[in-house]
Amino acid sequence: MILTVWQRDVTFASGTLAGVTDGKMPLIAKVATSVSKTAAALSRAAGRGDGSVIGGWIGLKIDPDLLAHLASGRAVALVSGTNGKTTTTRLTAAAVGVLGRVATNSFGANMPTGHTSALAREGHTPFAVLEVDEHYLAQVIDATRPKVVALLNLSRDQLDRAKEVAMMAQLWKTTLAGHPEIKVVANADDPMVVWAASASPQTTWFSAGQRWLDDSFVCPESGHPIERAQGEWWCTGCPLRRPRPQWVVEDEGVIDPRGDWHLVKLQLPGKVNIGNAATALAVAGEFGVRPIEALPRLARVASIAGRYAQVDKDGRNIRLLLAKNPASWLEAFDMADQAPTLLSINARDPDGLDTSWLYDVDFSPLRDRPVLITGDRAYDLAVRLQVNQVPFRHVQSFDEALAAVPPGRLEVIANYTAFQDIRAELDRVN
């Protein structure tokens, strides 16, 4: 599995090619870039994937500083957090695109290999907007020297291998304290994010709401309980409290720092995506893009690496929603129509091996619609739904699910590899 190899092997040796760059990429970086692009093309041609990882992996093997070389000379924004990274990155790239060409890792390959592939693929662009896995933020900041870093949220996600939430926030805080030159765009509604971002002297706050509260009842600074009322939050034992946001989601739109309200029309469903759009506008604002310029571009984004994609097959209109952790399941229920719904759960390496998060999700919103379940860990889901008193039917395959529902909308909500499996059945829909 490439996935495990790249996490272990790819390190960023620094200084090995120091002094060779002076404005142009050193020869080894050029060779690495070329080989990287070829490998990515081969991977796509062979139908092995979208080439968003393998190319970068090979490139970094040849030149460990390749990401730094490729990022040099571009104005870079990084987007990190537990949820909404891929969508926000796509929307931010669209918004920054007002100013010129943007390189971006829009397939969700969010570790250094994916960044390297994305930058190599796009050639020289004045801008880059990169989604970054939260564990790699420090590394990628060192390599790409970003102008802006957007911090979305922190909540529980695959604790069998990921860092716990408070440790993650501490890591961010330490990283940002060492980079006062970076402009930070951060979520005022998430106490963990605010605490981490407060290490930066240049922070722009946005408010997009926080649906998932269970990981921020305790102040990361003082250990005292955090209270919430009327959209505000504050620590009962220290000065940490919700900062006043400059960008605020209100109704179906966003208020900008000047106090102007803009209607946000998206093809992407749900309130949560209005929040992602607000974040994208805030990041693009740091580059000088005005909302009125960016909004028409946001409205053209229809799906992201299969997420929210709609496919017509056998008279069914299938819509794909990705849900990876408790917070994103709540968001998926918010987006989904009251229509027959297929839930698919796996617990392979990229998903995390542990399914106990199923009990952090309240499935009762699904009681009013026919529910089908499938996936490697369908039995875990069956027991969970039984406790939740949600009737369901177990199906062995995606085709069986299609045959089991009447013509019309079928909502599909799946976690990471289950989503990719279904996407493969639908010819890798983007």
Added chain:
Amino acid sequence: MSTEALRIVWIYPDLLSTYGDRGNLLILARRAADRGIPVETYEIRSDQRMPNGADIYLIGGGEDGPQALAAQRLLADGGLHQAVARGASVLSICAGYQLLGHSFYAKGAKCAGLGLLDISSDRGETRAVGELRGDIDPRLGLPPLTGFENHGGRTHVGQHAAPLARVTGGIGNDGQTEGAWAGKILGTYSHGPALARNPAIADLLLRWSTGADRLAPLDDSWTEQLRNERLTAASPARPV
């Protein structure tokens, strides 16, 4: 609190609820309700007094900081000690299990536990992550334990408690034994919603609390399929 209903307390969900720990409360309440046993559930946050008159107490897993804080608050509060003295049942999971013992380690420091279970915990060299399986102490008369473990602790069971199970897959306390029990207190490293895969433990807690010798059977066919799948998935035990 009324006197007729079965009262279940979930201890400090604001501190100890790392992964699906709510599941144990939901499962106990459902299995009681399905038998017509009225249930009242209470979620007691760490800034509230711990009631001492409930029937079943649940305490879950968490990170080091919250674990140490929970132990301090429970020691200062005393409500859980009084409840145990009155004969209440306790199900403790992972960090909650460790803090019922004499001592445990959090953030590199040795912390005083509640001393309700004769166990003590320290740090292992590696983190135990994966499927856990064990044969439960025959005196409890339960089918094999299945769970998912994710912890860095190693636990030693003293003379006044017994291991909950003999490990047949995964690590548990030390690769040999898993969890502990004494009286009506149960502890396990099977983290999160341990009762989802082990409804017989849920029913044991319900029998202890109601005094019933046996409970009406429920349709556990999905749970049985899940148990069979997970018991097969666990790899053999290895000593550590």
